[in-house]
Amino acid sequence: MALSPLAPAAFPELPVVDGVTFAAGAAGVRYKGRTDVMLAILAPGSAVAGVFTRSATRSAPVLDCQAKIGGDPSGPAAILVNSGNSNAFTGRNGVEAVEALTTAVEQVTGVAKARVFTASTGVIGEPLPYDRITAKLSELSDGQSAEKIADAARAIMTTDTFPKGAAATVDVNGKPVRIAGIAKGSGMIAPDMATMLVYIFTDGLIEQGALQSLLSGINDRTFNCITVDSDTSTSDSLIMGATGASGIDVTGSDDFAQALHGIMLDLAHQVVRDGEGATKFVTISVTGAADDADARKVAMAIANSPLVKTAIAGQDANWGRVVMAVGKSGAAADRDKLSIRFGDITVAENGWRAPNYSEDAASAYMKNPELTIGVDLGLGDGQCTVWTCDLTHGYIDINADYRS
């Protein structure tokens, strides 16, 4: 698979986060010649928060994680993730697999089963050969290192063309707190509550309830604002662990919240940049809606429209399709108050083409790899920004025969 043309120049330098260690291995669940499993271990007392897909057909590991979030944090915690098989819609076998994996982690690492969070990502509906993973647990336990987070990011990739990471060191009351996160995701991306697989770690000190509230709020403005193809995964999971190893209380810190927001937005953007077949990174900014919910409807209708996305792929300034998407969104809209901008160019306003509209200028703008489509509905103060990519032949190539 060729590297996405929108990929960052390099995987970022991620700082060591005190209190968490990682290891990755090659269990051969589905892929050959690469790592496909990662194990992270968090220090006793770590707060663990999570946000998960709301899919009615969510996977066995998602259900298990949801049941465990918020439990007694006194012991250590572990996160075990495999790629190549999602253990979704695998019935009794799926539940057995989670039970077997979490039991084996407890036996090998001493982390209580109730604090072992698993995730699986890949093909849906095939029984997970979990024995291949349990066979690797001793190796993963022995190999734990605070410096292997990049290996973990690589092990969880599926159709991703690059590993995804982001980090910050933030001063809280004059002392440094570290946050580092990794993510995977490329297709089946239209998060509803959470998205893809994302793991974020900090050595800041914060209680589970406060961490959960912070994480859910930022999630609504980051991962829940991206879409590649309007399809929502059965495995979406975002888990954050706060080890408290720095001894610095970050509860209520605006600086911490802002840094965390930056990391989550960065990871969310990286998922869009690695959207299957993507050649354009597109920001859809909607203002002037009756309320924020309507703005979101309009932004997502544009971001998910196959006709808007193919026009962008063809570098065609076909703003009429943006009008179409506004019209079908279900949000309150008045044709004659609507205005549309491509970058800084106003292409339509007051119910028709802008008086100074230049097809040449609009077409030239569309050649940029990063585009902004601005829509003002002229009705109220509601606003929403979402991020998406274009729909290309590459998407069809990747998905017309994903399983073989």
Added chain:
Amino acid sequence: MALSPLAPAAFPELPVVDGVTFAAGAAGVRYKGRTDVMLAILAPGSAVAGVFTRSATRSAPVLDCQAKIGGDPSGPAAILVNSGNSNAFTGRNGVEAVEALTTAVEQVTGVAKARVFTASTGVIGEPLPYDRITAKLSELSDGQSAEKIADAARAIMTTDTFPKGAAATVDVNGKPVRIAGIAKGSGMIAPDMATMLVYIFTDGLIEQGALQSLLSGINDRTFNCITVDSDTSTSDSLIMGATGASGIDVTGSDDFAQALHGIMLDLAHQVVRDGEGATKFVTISVTGAADDADARKVAMAIANSPLVKTAIAGQDANWGRVVMAVGKSGAAADRDKLSIRFGDITVAENGWRAPNYSEDAASAYMKNPELTIGVDLGLGDGQCTVWTCDLTHGYIDINADYRS
């Protein structure tokens, strides 16, 4: 544009419907070397019913038609349609264009402006050069013939690869009543209230209110049950004219309603068969939902899923993506009661892969040009059937540079 591989063998023989005549011409609105405008004239007293898009950005001709449906039926009526430009999001110019066209039809044909229904289909947002159409009205008026309905069907095509028609002669109380319809549509197909452009004519006798009620009801089970790409047009219009020329009262006739349903379903299926880039005609049949509304949500979530549609294009029996679509639909669903069939093959049941599942059998089935995906939710009596096509490189080819 190559003919869709799913096209019918030939355009059907459409019977003459007493009381309505047609003519088509080449106005050069956008296309060269083909007809692009059609005028139909209906006898005095004809009942005219219509169903239109609910898009918030619907076109000037749609708004004009909606205002006129249900008006005084004593005089004759006319339908004027052009292709190549949709006169949508054209502001004041759009209203002027409709005014100029309907006034010109009144002057040339004597049909009162209040009974002239216009429609435009094609690119959104470009001012309609309506003078090119008015210049052709004398020719279209002089050329009226009861036998030119096929010419009318060809003149309204845009990205369609074949003209669409369907007809029936139905016995009502032992006497023959004729119904004939034409349609256009290929992309931007996810009707919400009506769809594309469809014109149906009958010589049956029925009052406007009864005709409207019949048409709206059948529309919900035909055109509102198809989707090509989830994008809803700004121009969707379905108009039916009943001339009454047969003198046979069809009000309340089950035979008439059934024949009309057959024609509307046939035309709806033809639109899917001509879906942009389509190589597969797919029936999605959902049963066992909590109610019909939930069944529709599930059926449309499957029919609009890019991942399901690309798997079908690749002839990949990837039923896990059907599970995903059920999960994201928002309908009540219980993973462990869900069963999925591809044709007669049960691929999944009771929350996982069917015990006798054979990848070879499922893959062989996927090679058929016509496929049925059956989903039973195991919860209640709700059901819905919708029709769609696959998502292929052809769709990207057509839409990545539609305007040039």
